[in-house]
Amino acid sequence: MSSSGLSKPLENLCQAFATKPRPLFTLIGGLYVRKFWLHPAKQTCEYGIRYVLIGDNKQLEPFNAARAIASLNVSPNQILLVNGIEPLKLTEVYRCHPAATKILSNIFYSGRLSSGRSCSDFYLQSRLLEEMFRCGSSRAFDIRFNTFQSTKIVQSRSNEGEAAEIGFYAKRLIEEFEFHPSEIFVILLFKKISFAPSPRFFCNGCTSVCNRAARDFLR
DSSP: OOTTSSOHHHHHHHHHHSSSSOOEEEEEOSSOOOGGGGHHHHHHHHTTOOEEEESOHHHHTTTOSSOOSSOTTSOHHHHHHHTTOOGGGOOEEOSSOHHHHHHHHHHHSTTOOEESSOTTSOOGGGGSOGGGOTTOTTSSOOOOOGGGTTSOOOOTTOOHHHHHHHHHHHHHHHHTTOOOGGGEEEEOOOSEEOOOSSSSOOEESOOOHHHHHHHHHTO
8 A cells, every 4th residue: 555545556547647638537346337337438438538447357348448458368478478568567466366366376477476465354255144155255266056146245356445445546536636526437336326427426225335335435
């Protein structure tokens, strides 16, 4: 974490995009994003307005101006080398469970990749009933077959710390870089959501601790 309270990747983004012409910031704090929610952002990108999407690659790839380089069945080292980037420059992973990072590191990075998140970090899944996870709630992965699709489950990446950080990031853009609220879109994992050009959240039937944490942070 930097002195501003933001992690280094978000700090860099804040500095890089706080320039004219104004970008449209789309901050993704959830795990499930419907395509029509991002339609206004996609339109603005087509008209030449820059925007940033923060979230999971498979969700954001259809909407991000910088599309994915390749699928995950290609070695990350190979992708970096093809694009003239030294693999050793990528040393930390933040949006990934430490156990998953360790697997990626051993397979693709000869053990040189480390997690920017400690195993002791708080994850929402630790609040769920132990029996919901066949391998225990502290494990990174839990395979669910089709018969369990209707079961409520919160993935480990949906945590209060990440939600609060996204909220603080949007707030800083307004207060320190003089962005207008209409220039920032924030999408979170609500049961029902209104896509509004504001850093505030419009929610019906929200039950997620993650969403409440970020929404309260911007009040």
